[in-house]
Amino acid sequence: MADMWITMGPQHPFSHGLWTLKIRADGEIVKEAEPVVGYLHRGWEKECENRTYPLIIPMADRLCYSASMTWAHVYCKVVEEALEVELSDRAKYLRVIADEICRIQSHLMWLAAMGTDLGNLTIFLWALREREFFLDLNVKLCGQRLTTNYPRIGGVRNDMPYLFERDCMRVVDRFEKVMWEIVAMMDGSSIFLSRMRGVGVINRKDAANYGLTGPVMRGSGVDFDIRRDDPYCNYDQLDWEVAVSKDGDAYARYAVRIEEMFQSCEIIRQAMVKLKGLPRTDPVRFKVPRKVPAGTHFARLEDPRGESLMYLISDGTDKPYRLKVRSPIFVNVSASKHFVEGVRIADIPAIMGTLDMCLGETDR
Amino acid sequence: MGYSSILDWVKFNDPMLNEFYAYKVYNLPYDIGYKLWELIGGALAWLINLIFPGNGFSVTLISSDLLSNFFAIVFMVVVIFAVAFLINLTMIWEERKVLGRMMDRRATRIGPLGYLQNLADGLKTFLKENITPDKADKKGYMWALTLVIGTSVLLACMIPLSHRWFIVDYNTGLLLIFGLFAIAPFMILVAGWAQNNKYSLLGGMRAAAQMISYEVPILLVFASVALMAGSFNINDIVNMQAETMWFIIPQILGFLVFIVAAIAEAERIPFDLPEAEAELVEGWQTEYSGMKWGLIMLGDYFRGYVACALIVILFLGGWYLPFFDVGMQQDWLPEIVFLLKVFLVFFVFIWVRAAHCRVRTDQILNIGWKVLLPLSVINLVIAAVITYGGWL
Known part of the structure; x- marks a missing residue:
């Protein structure tokens, strides 16, 4: 059979969002691949230049529907660095808890999508069922399920509501119990293992050269996590481990994400204890000036999908002169050519599924 | 064992003794088809008799071996297909119910025990546009x-x-x-x-x-x-x-x-x-x-x-x-x-x-x-x- 170009996307079940993977297939084997992104470009960065600093926080939520908390966080962080504001401990731990809740629910969303990619709807529904509990925590803390609008420049919007600690601990305890059930169903299935092991391999060097970050990078043996290596928000005062796997295949990325969820539970638990030790009267939010002094700043943190970074050029007014977003997925998807060439068409969902695509932040 | 027809005033043959009977043993769907023809054909004969009284020919024709065998087979096919179709619907229903239970979600909701959901979905599918690629x-x-x-x-x-x-x-x-x-x-x-x-x-x-x-x-x-x-x-x-x-x-x-x-x-x-x-x-x-x-x-x-x-x-x-x-x-x-x-x-x-x-x-x-x-x-x-x- 002659080679043929197949355009997978922009509306295709495997592409979780609007992007296209053009592949040249020889029968079932992929000879050549080319990712095409940009269908969801909505001028996010330009739009920010016409808004005052506080008004950009809800927009940062909309960068990625399942990592809204971390995106708002990184935006607040870059403005805080420009203003040279140091948060109170209470606000820091609240941000840690909110970030980790966001990380768990984002990873669960990935797991659900992964289930449908591999043709198993049970994983999809079980993961989404667990995700609901974390979204309920979001509702209790911020009043919203997805677009949370919780971090503020100089702190967070509000303190924990009444009984939030109890609810949070209940959800985390339950999650750790139930998650083993879901993991057992996948790790116990030889078909799942045969689909995930040995496909989409990327070694340490290539991962670093492509600029991959997050679970994709840690899955190929690079032991790097911004939360530990460039600590922010008192992450260095908590005791947890970075999940790393050496294999570099799809299964390694899957295992890293699963392990990260359990580590996030641990972080939430410890942050809660620390938070309890702080006086309740501590402020969660400082007043900050409207105008940001001129200068260039950047801030980065560990997003569920990798390293999210914002670069801010301020000109002394109350609006940013330029706000640049470095999206982890935009970089990760550029490696899809490396991942996909030479594999079978059936492997594409399994490999690209482990990248955890989110097009809102890719195209901006 | 005498054969008792449903309608005693039109005499049908025993299906097993029908000269065109194709099977060696008793066949239930054929029997059901035969009984259906006895009902329908009997009603037909009664109607013809009502319009043309004293018409013995129609009764003879309708209860003849050839015609009753033919219609018995027609009805038998309908019965067998209907049963297969019902089995199929039940299996779809079983699949949806069991999958729903295993996946921890709602399964089917229409009708008693959700049994009619398949029919509702079938109806919905009928309303979809029928596209043939150019x-x-x-x-x-x-x-x-x-x-x-x-x-x-x-x-x-x-x-x-x-x-x-x-x-x-x-x-x-x-x-x-x-x-x-x-x-x-x-x-x-x-x-x-x-x-x-x-x-x-x-x-x-x-x-x-x-x-x-x-x-x-x-x-x-x-x-x-x-x-x-x-x-x-x-x-x-x-x-x-x-x-x-x-x-x-x-x-x-x-x-x-x-x-x-x-x-x-x-x-x-x-x-x-x-x-x-x-x-x-x-x-x-x-x-x-x-x-x-x-x-x-x-x-x-x-x-x-x-x-x-x-x-x-x-x-x-x-x-x-x-x-x-x-x-x-x-x-x-x-x-x-x-x-x-x-x-x-x-x-x-x-x-x-x-x-x-x-x-x-x-x-x-x-x-x-x-x-x-x-x-x-x-x-x-x-x-x-x-x-x-x-x-x-």
């Missing part, structure tokens, strides 16, 4: 679809539910079923080619590859069962199991091979590569819209029913239960026993679907050629040794 090869597009659905329905109707519920008591029945089973993947290949769509083409190619690797083990398992039973006749195979033991005991290997191969033949989830929605959109069904797609889904379940029924017939003793007197069971409802077994086997299918991911193209070929084929050959040898050693 660039498609119209002949291949429609004929492939017709043959896929047609053979599936025909197969489901050819499965006997008991010693008295069958269409043909054919000496090579198993081979006929196998042959009809093998038509659909060819037609899927044609359909994939005719739709002028790359996803459909890949789906069709996958169907062909899958068929080649799974027909061979199935045929070998058929052969070992036929060897043990000494016949290709389904009735004989079931009777043999009732006399000796269920073939699952001596042929446990064949049973396992057949379950895997049957899931692959029915294109259910670990092996549903031709319609893998994650990579191929909807595989070979991509361009079939509206009720065409609905009928394909219906045909899929017909094939699933046939696969389950074959497992029951070949390995699980058909419509008999062990440790009960066969003659006594024949007076009960062997059809119910058979269907319960079918639903039980289908439950395993559903369970597998809920627990597993889809396999890859090369893996499915590996499983077929490197695992199932050697196992089925070993099973054939075991069956031959047991049969000719006289240990059955």
Whole structure:
């Protein structure tokens, strides 16, 4: 059979969002691949230049529907660095808890999508069922399920509501119990293992050269996590481990994400204890000036999908002169050519599924 | 035993004594068809008599052997199709209910126990726009679809539910079923080619590859069962199991091979590569819209029913239960026993679907050629040794 170009996307079940993977297939084997992104470009960065600093926080939520908390966080962080504001401990731990809740629910969303990619709807529904509990925590803390609008420049919007600690601990305890059930169903299935092991391999060097970050990078043996290596928000005062796997295949990325969820539970638990030790009267939010002094700043943190970074050029007014977003997925998807060439068409969902695509932040 | 007609004023022959009666034994659907004709034909004769009084000719004609045999067969076909259709609906309902329970979600909601959900979905599918692609090869597009659905329905109707519920008591029945089973993947290949769509083409190619690797083990398992039973006749195979033991005991290997191969033949989830929605959109069904797609889904379940029924017939003793007197069971409802077994086997299918991911193209070929084929050959040898050693 002659080679043929197949355009997978922009509306295709495997592409979780609007992007296209053009592949040249020889029968079932992929000879050549080319990712095409940009269908969801909505001028996010330009739009920010016409808004005052506080008004950009809800927009940062909309960068990625399942990592809204971390995106708002990184935006607040870059403005805080420009203003040279140091948060109170209470606000820091609240941000840690909110970030980790966001990380768990984002990873669960990935797991659900992964289930449908591999043709198993049970994983999809079980993961989404667990995700609901974390979204309920979001509702209790911020009043919203997805677009949370919780971090503020100089702190967070509000303190924990009444009984939030109890609810949070209940959800985390339950999650750790139930998650083993879901993991057992996948790790116990030889078909799942045969689909995930040995496909989409990327070694340490290539991962670093492509600029991959997050679970994709840690899955190929690079032991790097911004939360530990460039600590922010008192992450260095908590005791947890970075999940790393050496294999570099799809299964390694899957295992890293699963392990990260359990580590996030641990972080939430410890942050809660620390938070309890702080006086309740501590402020969660400082007043900050409207105008940001001129200068260039950047801030980065560990997003569920990798390293999210914002670069801010301020000109002394109350609006940013330029706000640049470095999206982890935009970089990760550029490696899809490396991942996909030479594999079978059936492997594409399994490999690209482990990248955890989110097009809102890719195209901006 | 005298034959009592429903209507005593029009005299019909006993169906078994009808000169055109084609079967050697009692056939329940034929009898139901005969009774239906007695009712309808009797009413017709009464109506004609009312309009033209004293017209003895119409009564004679309507109750003649030729006419009553013809209409009995027509009604028998309707009855058998209706029952197969009901079984199919029940299996879809079972699948949705069990899957819903396993996935921890709501399953079906319309009607008592959600049973009417399938009908509602069917109605919805009817309302969908019926699109035929402009660039498609119209002949291949429609004929492939017709043959896929047609053979599936025909197969489901050819499965006997008991010693008295069958269409043909054919000496090579198993081979006929196998042959009809093998038509659909060819037609899927044609359909994939005719739709002028790359996803459909890949789906069709996958169907062909899958068929080649799974027909061979199935045929070998058929052969070992036929060897043990000494016949290709389904009735004989079931009777043999009732006399000796269920073939699952001596042929446990064949049973396992057949379950895997049957899931692959029915294109259910670990092996549903031709319609893998994650990579191929909807595989070979991509361009079939509206009720065409609905009928394909219906045909899929017909094939699933046939696969389950074959497992029951070949390995699980058909419509008999062990440790009960066969003659006594024949007076009960062997059809119910058979269907319960079918639903039980289908439950395993559903369970597998809920627990597993889809396999890859090369893996499915590996499983077929490197695992199932050697196992089925070993099973054939075991069956031959047991049969000719006289240990059955």
